[in-house]
Amino acid sequence: MKINMPDNKGHFGIFGGRYVAETLMPALIELEEAYRRAARDRSFQKEFRSYLKDYAGRETPLYFAANLTEKFGGARIYLKREDLNHTGAHKINNTLGQALLARRMGKKRVIAETGAGQHGVATATVAALFGMECEVFMGAEDIRRQEPNVFRMKMLGADVTPVTSGTATLKDAMNEAMRQWVARVRDTFYVIGTTAGPHPYPQMVRDFQSVIGREARRQILKKEGRLPDFLVACVGGGSNAMGLFYPFRNDPETAMVGVEAGGKGIATGLHAASISAGQVGVLHGNKTYLLQDKHGQVKDAHSISAGLDYPGVGPEHSFFHAQGRAQYVSVTDDEALAAFMLLTTSEGIMPAMESAHAIAYAAKLAPTLSRDKIIVICLSGRGDKDMGIVAEKMEVKLP
Amino acid sequence: MSRIEKKFRELKAKGEKALILYLTAGDPDLETTEKLILTLDRAGVDILEIGVPFSDPTADGPVIQEAAQRSLRKGTTLTAILKMIARVRKVTSIPIVLFTYYNPIFVYGNERFAGQAKKAGVDGVLVVDLPPEEADELRTFTDPQGIDFITLTAPTTDDRRLEKIVRTSSGFIYYISVTGVTGTKEPEAEAAARDLRRIRKATDLPVAVGFGISTAAQVRKFAALADGVVIGSAFVKWISLHCQEQDFLKQAAAYARELKEATVL
Numbered sequence: 297m298k299i300n301m302p303d304n305k306g307h308f309g310i311f312g313g314r315y316v317a318e319t320l321m322p323a324l325i326e327l328e329e330a331y332r333r334a335a336r337d338r339s340f341q342k343e344f345r346s347y348l349k350d351y352a353g354r355e356t357p358l359y360f361a362a363n364l365t366e367k368f369g370g371a372r373i374y375l376k377r378e379d380l381n382h383t384g385a386h387k388i389n390n391t392l393g394q395a396l397l398a399r400r401m402g403k404k405r406v407i408a409e410t411g412a413g414q415h416g417v418a419t420a421t422v423a424a425l426f427g428m429e430c431e432v433f434m435g436a437e438d439i440r441r442q443e444p445n446v447f448r449m450k451m452l453g454a455d456v457t458p459v460t461s462g463t464a465t466l467k468d469a470m471n472e473a474m475r476q477w478v479a480r481v482r483d484t485f486y487v488i489g490t491t492a493g494p495h496p497y498p499q500m501v502r503d504f505q506s507v508i509g510r511e512a513r514r515q516i517l518k519k520e521g522r523l524p525d526f527l528v529a530c531v532g533g534g535s536n537a538m539g540l541f542y543p544f545r546n547d548p549e550t551a552m553v554g555v556e557a558g559g560k561g562i563a564t565g566l567h568a569a570s571i572s573a574g575q576v577g578v579l580h581g582n583k584t585y586l587l588q589d590k591h592g593q594v595k596d597a598h599s600i601s602a603g604l605d606y607p608g609v610g611p612e613h614s615f616f617h618a619q620g621r622a623q624y625v626s627v628t629d630d631e632a633l634a635a636f637m638l639l640t641t642s643e644g645i646m647p648a649m650e651s652a653h654a655i656a657y658a659a660k661l662a663p664t665l666s667r668d669k670i671i672v673i674c675l676s677g678r679g680d681k682d683m684g685i686v687a688e689k690m691e692v693k694l695p
Numbered sequence: 696m697s698r699i700e701k702k703f704r705e706l707k708a709k710g711e712k713a714l715i716l717y718l719t720a721g722d723p724d725l726e727t728t729e730k731l732i733l734t735l736d737r738a739g740v741d742i743l744e745i746g747v748p749f750s751d752p753t754a755d756g757p758v759i760q761e762a763a764q765r766s767l768r769k770g771t772t773l774t775a776i777l778k779m780i781a782r783v784r785k786v787t788s789i790p791i792v793l794f795t796y797y798n799p800i801f802v803y804g805n806e807r808f809a810g811q812a813k814k815a816g817v818d819g820v821l822v823v824d825l826p827p828e829e830a831d832e833l834r835t836f837t838d839p840q841g842i843d844f845i846t847l848t849a850p851t852t853d854d855r856r857l858e859k860i861v862r863t864s865s866g867f868i869y870y871i872s873v874t875g876v877t878g879t880k881e882p883e884a885e886a887a888a889r890d891l892r893r894i895r896k897a898t899d900l901p902v903a904v905g906f907g908i909s910t911a912a913q914v915r916k917f918a919a920l921a922d923g924v925v926i927g928s929a930f931v932k933w934i935s936l937h938c939q940e941q942d943f944l945k946q947a948a949a950y951a952r953e954l955k956e957a958t959v960l
């Protein structure tokens with residue numbers, strides 16, 4: 297069965313949709329129409345591709361990790377090097393697309409939510425590029441955890457607004473960005489950083505990120521003459537994973553694994569594994585798997601990685617899960633940290649703590665497979681931003 | 696005829712507008728909410744909107760966000776709110792609208808909710824984040840129970856969309872008078888008057904105005920333009936300031952009476 301989603305109201309099966317207050321509905325409809333026109337417009341696509349190439353630095357390599365393959369002693373490991381993008385993660389693919397769309401729609405002001413600060417930096421970057429005003433909402437707790445990225449955003453000319461409501465993390469930053477959007481919906485474009493939010497965001501972000509999978513598919517066919525057996529990617533809201541998965545969705549020989557943040561372990565309740573351990577609910581404008589209590593109150597997520605610290609997940613992942621098209625697993629903080637060290641020492645590549653989750657799962661999967669199998673891992677970002685967290689865990693004091 | 700419809704008709708016959716008060720259930724606690732409902736009914740409030748607290752109230756400003764947090768810390772649940780409403784329903788016929796985000800209902804179960812809400816004596820629901828495009832999944836169950844489905848229109852709603860919204864509404868239309876979240880901006884009377892004329896053209900249903908109205912003077916101004924006026928954040932804030940005081944209920948009655956007078960034209 298070919299999967300072509302969403303339907304014209306943004307539903308992926310029972311998931312997705314547009315669960316927002318009336319004030320935002322007209323803006324979402326306007327955005328949907330503008331996006332539909334842009335998606336069909338050759339000149340928009342050409343412009344987008346040219347920024348991806350000359351500004352973000354695409355295409356990114358598909359690197360055969362010989363040392364890691366040797367260490368795992370099983371399947372052949374390829375890394376899709378999204379860490380080599382400008383600003384150090386896959387997030388720029390999406391912010392370039394949305395900023396170009398904002399410019400077309402005549403919006404001169406963009407807002408964004410951010411957890412780790414990667415999406416905030418990527419948004420502030422394109423705002424500087426296109427001369428737009430930029431305000432980034434960030435949980436007060438995350439501002440403390442991700443200090444260097446806060447400074448980067450400010451250097452880029454963005455206002456960083458601390459969010460103290462709720463738990464002062466990513467979900468609250470998103471709440472606040474939505475409130476701000478309601479208040480200034482006429483002149484403001486909301487750049488959502490992942491495949492979540494109300495329709496058309498999950499679809500639009502997926503489309504902008506699909507460049508990851510399109511390239512990887514072409515690259516692996518060239519290198520190996522066949523499609524991979526497994527795709528592995530970390531899942532916060534799910535944009536790097538969906539970007540990699542989507543172009544392979546109709547390739548039945550390729551299995552997909554989304555790796556959620558297991559935090560201190562699923563059993564402790566301190567994790568961010570919405571599909572592995574959550575229930576269906578409605579948050580931030582879409583129906584999807586959520587971490588919530590039995591009364592429908594959303595719970596806090598916990599992860600060593602601020603970029604995965606989100607109690608929901610993109611609705612298309614929920615759909616892939618329900619369809620059995622992709623499998624969702626989790627790894628713990630400690631496993632991710634060990635994988636971070638492993639990749640750093642074996643390949644000289646320091647992954648983002650988010651991406652380390654994908655490596656950690658591959659470390660379990662690869663040894664169970666024979667040497668003729670192929671795993672492609674999305675290395676969604678580089679690890680410089682995580683030096684503080686790693687040092688803290690290793691009990692090293694940074695100067 | 697629903698209790699809400701009946702109330703608007705009675706008021707019209709008397710030449711009055713509806714005073715609608717919003718409060719967050721369970722803030723400071725459900726026992727107080729229960730007493731408050733009965734007090735407000737006796738003080739002449741026409742319709743009550745009972746807010747179900749939610750962890751992520753994206754359409755609310757700081758005042759109602761904080762009330763929801765306080766209420767959740769007390770362990771307030773939809774189940775307990777429905778039980779409380781069932782109790783007050785035995786002694787009052789004031790129309791009650793449940794004002795809520797969708798997730799607490801969805802997780803409770805749409806069908807179960809419709810049955811239990813009806814049984815408790817809920818007259819209408821206003822689900823902030825359930826626009827007409829997504830509303831069928833709940834209305835399949837609430838419509839057959841005769842629970843009014845109150846819909847929102849905003850300054851950003853154009854005529855074509857308005858047409859669609861009013862066609863599916865029952866009870867009354869809730870006009871959000873500001874482009875923003877609850878309790879953060881003051882509505883502009885002129886813009887509101889223009890929008891209200893558009894809404895009137897599209898429907899015969901009563902129209903209530905809310906989001907940002909806080910004083911008796913504002914109530915008087917907007918009562919002249921609409922069929923009802925909603926006070927939300929201002930009342931929630933007032934409750935938080937006075938709920939510890941000895942004669943709190945007496946003060947609440949006086950507060951409500953002053954606002955009610957402003958709706959008698």
Ligand SMILES: Cc1ncc(COP(=O)(O)O)c(C=O)c1O
Nearest residue numbers: 414532533534535536603676677
């Ligand atoms: C490097 C990196 N990978 C992954 C993520 C998680 O987001 P998503 O699941 O949308 O790819 C983030 C989010 O900040 C990130 O910075």
